[in-house]
Amino acid sequence: MSKPRGESPRYQRSVSIEGPISAAAPSRSNGAWGGAEEEGDDDARPPLASSRTTTMTGSVTYPPTRDGECVISFDGREVQRKDSVWSVSVQSQFDGDHVSSVDDDSDEDDEDGVNDRSELFPIKNKGRIVKSERRNSREGPWRIESRESRTRPEDGWIVGGRRWRGAAPAVAGLVVLILLLLLTSMKVMDETYIREKIEGREESKVVDSAELGPPRPALGTKVKLDSDPEGEYIAPSRLKLQEEVGTEPKFLVMDGDDARNFYDLRVIIETVLNLATISSRIPVIPGHVWMRSCRVKRKDCTQNSLDHREESWRGPEGWKIGIEHLIDIPHLRKIYGLVLTQSEFSTLFNVTPKMTLWSQAGVWNMESTALDGLSTSEITSNEWFNDAQFVRMDTNLPSWTEPESDAVIVGLDTARVREMQVDNAGRVWSLDRARELLTKTGFKVDGDNHWLEEALRKVEQSRVYSFDERTDQIKTVAQPVVLMADRSRSFSFTDEFLTQPRHRDASLLYVSGPIWNEGRLGGVHFASQETRDQFVNMILEAIRPPKAYIEAGKMVAENMVKVNEGRKWLATEMTSVAAVHTQGSSSAEAKILNQLGLLEKGLAELSAHKAKNLPSKEHLQVLSRIKYFLATDETDPATLVTYQRRRAVLLKDLLSEIELKILGWRAMFGDLLQLVEQEVMASSDYFIGCRVSRRTGAVLDARMGPRFEREEWSWTLDEAA
Incomplete structure (x- = not known):
């Protein structure tokens, strides 16, 4: 018998039969070959009969690797499997009937769970054509396709390309043995594979998916990548990363954008996490951010960064900082599960500095995907994420059924409501927006929101779960809402892709384009409140700054309490882009007076909710003794003086040597100090955000999260910004 080639086989089976070849094929007894035969169905197994006696020995081997070679041998004649393809062919002539067998395994399901295909062409029985189908799957039943045909080949029969004559029973037995050994080998490997997967599940608590492949660990699954005793990030080794991702990992990655600041990048990260959750993949998040503001000598900033680039047509001067200095990665993994940064992904695949996986603009490089067999499939923004054409969903909406309610808007039909949506609000709108547009167009809408929802359902509108349209720019989960969508244009990420x-089968799913910027937070609307709320909770709990910013922010917030003599205090954000001024102090004065008006309303809101230790009624009207925290990216000295004269307190007014020592080198970068301002604003008793700033979105998420737990009424947006 020929020896198996390649690596050591994971399965080997031999069989020896001596005696007359019966009408029924040999069958397994107690899981083994060569035992007592079970009586088969003569119709199911057509006679290959003869009373002649023959002795045959055969074996099958199968290697543990996908790209190995395996051998089937019968009396010295081989049929081989190499490069993931079986090729077995046996033909014979018995009284004008034809026998052939072909077994195909070209999709490598022995590793990835994709179905194999076997085609068996047994001997014809009395002119009857029988076709039965079963399919081999990791999670389901076997399937074998059997066909029968009648031919009149030339005299003789062929085994392995060699023509023989006579000894028909031996050929019959050989055919049966080849087929049964092939099927048995695959079944044993399937059982071994499934047993190993089940045992692996007990250890890692991973639920396998035959459809999507091995998923990333479930939310909250403990990740064993290291952090220091204080919980600070430690870059993992390649070996550690390999242990965490396991065999056959599947990833999801999106384009970053090096022209963006951290708060834009934060939205990208949240979208990656959500789409990876939906697709049961390991998210790969951007690995760095470019700092724009150096508060000390440039050489000092350069020494404390990964890279420095001069100002050019591509963008302003910048210093490259790892994402672990802006997001608490160990905490993110503790809450979410396994997440890789781009730099960790490069380490995992042993990418040298000269191999560029992401361009200078942060775009994934499709030319650099051939890493250790890594296969990439791309979903483009034009293909899927287009607000004008599609309602982007996580999964399919429930089947539509016409409501039994008697709510109806006279004259409104499906075509008209779709036309209104496209012309005025896209294909998704809130009930308030729908009421406004319908009334404006002349339709009578006199019921409450429940009545209106039932009436819209009758024109094939469906409920989707998302976030308030007014917060689209700042990207916050602080205001979850119910919207109505044109279900005919709703497409789910799960079903469509x-x-x-x-x-489904690609090692890396690459979602390209500015998807995070064009649509809803998380990249999709949600088909159920449960999945939307899971996403909200993940954002509120998992994403936070590293420990140094939290500690420094807490101390600055305590200083604000002291500045206000123990009273409740307020915070606001103004960006230089949103401000009405250019360079003159008079415009800055107008802007700060607008903020003071909003702060006065904030104090009134605090009073209405019976907050303790409020200033007197006179202070609510005059604000002459109220000092409020102002976060701004303004750098013009004259403008900052104008703000301070109107009782604004800036971060630089509150930072002491203690906070600076906690921050260390981070205090060199103005971009990183924004994280301290974020913590201070989140701590305030009342907050006034900027409707065009994504840092405001991060502040609102922090306020609603478990660290601060501020009430929903305790903030507002400056709509005039």
Whole structure:
């Protein structure tokens, strides 16, 4: 018998039969070959009969690796499997009937769970054509396709390309043995594979998916990547990363954007996390941010950064800082599960500095995807994420049924409501927006929101779960809402892409384009309140700054309490882009007076909710003794003086040597100090945000989260910004 080639086989089976070849094929007894035969169905197994006696020995081997070679041998004649393809062919002539067998395994399901295909062409029985189908799957039943045909080949029969004559029973037995050994080998490997997967589940608590492949660990699954005793990030080794991702990992990555600041990048990260959750993949998040503001000598900033680039047509001067200095990565993994940064992904695949996976603009490089067999499939923004054409969903909406309610808007039909949505609000709108547009167009809408929802359902509108349209620019989960959508234009990420083999089976799913910027937070609307709320809770709990910013921010917030003599205090954000001024102090004066008006309303809101230790009624009207925290990216000295004269307190007024020592080198970068301002604003008793600033979105998320737990009424947006 020929020896198996390649690596050591994971399965080997031999069989020896001596005696007359019976009408029924040999069958397994107690899981083994060569035992007592079970009586088969003569119709199911057509006679290959003869009373002649023959002795045959055969074996099958199968290697543990996908790209190995395996051998089937019968009396010295081999049929081989190499490069993931079986090729077995046996033909014979018995009284004009034809026998052939072909077994195909070209999709490598022994590792990835994709179905194999076997085609068996047994001997014809009395002119009857029988076709039965079963399919081999990791999570489901076997399937074998059997066909029968009648031919009149030339005299003789062929085994392995060699023509023989006579000894028909031996050929019959050989055919049966080849087929049964092939099927048995695959079944044993399937059982071994499934047993190993089940045992692996007990250890890692991973739920496997035959459709999507091995998923990333579930939310909250403990990740064993290191952090120091204080919980600070430590870059993991390649070995550690390999242990965490396991075999056959599947990733999801999106384009970053090096022209953006951290708060834009934060939205990208949240979208990656959500789409990776939906697709059961390991998210790969941007690995760095470019700092724009150096508060000390440039050489000092350069020494404390990964890279420095001069100002050019591509963008302003910048210093490259790892994402672990802006997001608490160990905490993110503790809450979410396994997450890789781009730099860790490069370490995992042993990427040298000269190999560029991401361009200077932060875009994934499709030319650099051939890493240790890594296969990439791309979903483009034009293909999927287009607000004018699609309602982007996480999963399919529930089946539509016409409501039994008697709510109806006279004269409104499906075509008209779709036309209104496209002309005025896209294909998704809130009930308030729908009421406004319908009334403006002349339709009578006199019921409450429940009545209106039932009436819209009758024109094939469906409920989707998302976030308030007014916060689209700042990207916050602080205001979850119910919207109505044109279900005819709703397409789910799961159904449209994850069922396509090229996307489903790829090692890395690459979602390209500015998806995070054009649509809803998380990249999709949600088909159920449960999945929307899971996303909200993940954002509120998992994403926070590293420990140094939290500690420094807490101390600055305590200083604000002292500045206000123990009273409740307020915070506001103004950006230089949103401000009405250019360079003159008079415009700055107008802007700060607008803020004071909003702060006065904030104090009234605090009073209405019976907050303790409020200033007197006179202070609510005059504000002459109220000092409020102002976060701004303004650098013009004259403008800052104008703000301070109107009782604004800036971060630089509150930072002491203690906070600076906690921050260390981070205090060199104005961009990193914004994280301290974020913590201070989140701590305030009342907050006034800027409707065009994504830092405001981060502040609102922090206020609603478990660290601060501020009430929903305790903030507002400056709509005039």
